[in-house]
Structure formats: structure tokens, C-alpha cells
Amino acid sequence: MSGTNDGVRQGFTPDVEAAIARVRTEVAKLHGELTRYGLVVWTGGNVSGRVPGAELFVIKPSGVSYDDLAPENMILCDLDGNVIPGTPGADRAPSSDTAAHAYVYRNMPEVGGVVHTHSTYAVAWAARNEEIPCVITAMADEFGGPIPVGPFAIIGDDSIGRGIVETLSGHRSRAVLMANHGPFTIGASAKDAVKAAVMVEDVARTVHLAREAGPLVPIPQDAIDWLYDRYQNVYGQANDTRRKEATA
Numbered sequence: 692m693s694g695t696n697d698g699v700r701q702g703f704t705p706d707v708e709a710a711i712a713r714v715r716t717e718v719a720k721l722h723g724e725l726t727r728y729g730l731v732v733w734t735g736g737n738v739s740g741r742v743p744g745a746e747l748f749v750i751k752p753s754g755v756s757y758d759d760l761a762p763e764n765m766i767l768c769d770l771d772g773n774v775i776p777g778t779p780g781a782d783r784a785p786s787s788d789t790a791a792h793a794y795v796y797r798n799m800p801e802v803g804g805v806v807h808t809h810s811t812y813a814v815a816w817a818a819r820n821e822e823i824p825c826v827i828t829a830m831a832d833e834f835g836g837p838i839p840v841g842p843f844a845i846i847g848d849d850s851i852g853r854g855i856v857e858t859l860s861g862h863r864s865r866a867v868l869m870a871n872h873g874p875f876t877i878g879a880s881a882k883d884a885v886k887a888a889v890m891v892e893d894v895a896r897t898v899h900l901a902r903e904a905g906p907l908v909p910i911p912q913d914a915i916d917w918l919y920d921r922y923q924n925v926y927g928q929a930n931d932t933r934r935k936e937a938t939a
Contacts, residue, residue: 701777707745714740714749714881715762715779721885722751722760728889730808731757737786740881741796741803746770748796752783770797772849787846794852795877799860804881806888809873812895816840817868823891823898826907830894831915832922835863838891843870851875863919866891 703711718740725731725738734757739750749765766780772793774781786792792805816823816838823838825831830838841858844850855875858867865887866876874891878884901907910918 701775703745707742707747710743710745711747711749711767712762714742715765715767718749718751718765718881719760719762721881722757724885724889725806725808726757728892730810730888730892732809736808737788737792737806738881738885739786739789739792739805742767743803747775748792750786750789750792752780753786755783768793788851790847790849791852791855791875794849795855798852798856799877801879802877802884804878804884806876806878806881806884807873808888808892810888810892810895812899813866813868813874813892814872815899816895817873818871820870822868823895824907824909825915826898826901826909827894828910828918829890830898831910831918832926833887833890834866834894835919835923836915838864838866838868838874838894841867841869841875843872846872 718738721738725736730736734754737751739748741748747767747769749767751760752764752766755764763779764783766783766785767775767778768785768789769775770793772790774785788807795802795805817840820840822840823830825834825837839858839862841854844854851869854869855867855877859877865878865884866874868874874888876884876887876891878887898907
């Protein structure tokens with residue numbers, strides 16, 4: 692049965708059905724970036740994307756090999772984390788982090804994508820319950836300051852989502868290190884959240900190595916503010932999708 696027929700049966704409009712199909716394709720493809728950049732091992736980690744124009748999001752199935760991920764086995768959920776029956780992938784269990792992603796989407800309407808990885812250096816900072824200080828310009832550009840630590844929370848319900856929202860609300864960082872667990876990132880889109888996941892591991896590694904060599908030298912707050920504003924609003928091409936999303 693085609694995705695369109697599934698959508699009609701569920702009462703989705705053609706526009707929403709087309710949006711679901713686009714997000715399925717994007718989210719399936721973006722999981723390949725997690726393996727490309729070495730951010731996950733085995734079947735750990737996940738990407739989700741909000742469906743524009745609907746109270747829905749798409750997330751990967753639980754415990755499925757990255758090699759086997761495809762648009763048709765991505766799972767469509769409502770913003771309470773319930774799988775939409777009768778849609779492709781609905782016969783599989785969604786990611787164990789689904790409730791956390793759903794909580795973020797319900798409480799942060801500006802978020803279009805959520806990512807969780809087990810990237811080595813970011814997890815090492817999380818294991819120490821230690822924020823990553825803003826001591827390199829690339830970090831000021833991307834995160835606008837330190838990457839904060841969120842509370843320890845058990846997987847399976849919305850506790851992790853609550854910690855993400857509590858920590859990142861009003862914070863410029865698009866990444867949080869959940870204590871004793873690892874990084875979660877948010878973005879205006881799923882691609883934007885994946886970029887943040889790549890960047891948080893990069894800065895976690897660099898700052899760790901710098902601290903091993905000697906004392907860290909913080910960047911003055913006014914310089915952080917200037918760098919962040921420039922990168923988010925000036926850097927890149929005028930038609931850059933990231934820039935449009937960041938300034939929307």
C-alpha cells in the first residue's frame with residue numbers, strides 16, 4: 692500500500708502527506724551522517740524530524756541497524772509519542788527516546804529536529820557532569836557560549852525531554868549534555884540538529900585535548916556575543932538554508 696493511500700486512510704491532507712514523505716526521506720538519510728562522523732555505535736542514537744503543518748514527527752525504529760534504515764521504516768508519531776497506526780513502519784517499536792523527542796516538540800514549537808548520539812568525547816564530558824566551556828571561536832559561532840549539562844534522567848519516559856527543555860529554554864546552545872548519558876541536540880530542522888551533533892563532538896574533543904595540555908583561556912563574553920551574531924546572521928551565502936532558519 693502506498694504512503695499516499697495510508698495518508699488518505701488516516702485523514703491527512705495531500706500537503707501533509709507530501710510533508711510526511713519528505714521528512715521520512717530526510718530523517719532516514721540523516722542517520723547516515725551519524726555513522727559518517729562516528730557519532731554512534733551499533734544501533735544507538737537517533738534522529739527525528741517534525742512534520743511541517745501537522746502535529747506529527749518522524750523517528751527511527753528501535754534497535755534497527757543503520758544499514759537497514761529507509762524512508763518506509765521510519766515511524767510516524769503524534770506529539771504525545773504515540774505511533775500512528777496504519778502507516779509505514781507502524782508495526783515496529785519506535786526509538787526508546789521517542790517520549791523525550793515528543794516532549795521537546797510539544798514544549799519547544801520552534802524546534803524542527805532532535806538528535807541523540809553517543810559520541811565519545813561529548814559522552815565523556817557528560818560522564819563528569821561538566822559543561823564544555825566556550826574557549827574556541829567555533830564554539831562561540833555555533834553555540835553562543837558553553838554547552839550546558841542537563842539533569843540525570845532515566846530512559847523510557849519523558850524525563851529526558853523535560854531535562855532538555857528545562858536546560859535549553861532561554862539558552863543559546865542547541866546542545867545539552869544529559870548527565871551520565873550523552874548529548875542531545877535541537878535545531879530548526881532535522882539537518883540543523885544533526886549539524887549541531889557533529890559540532891558538539893568536535894568541540895568536546897578539541898576542548899578536552901586543550902585542557903590536557905594546559906589551562907583553558909576563556910573568550911570574553913562580548914567577543915562570544917559578537918562571534919555568535921556574525922555567524923548566525925552574516926556568515927555564509929544570502930540564500931543559505933541554515934542562515935534563513937536561524938534568523939526566521
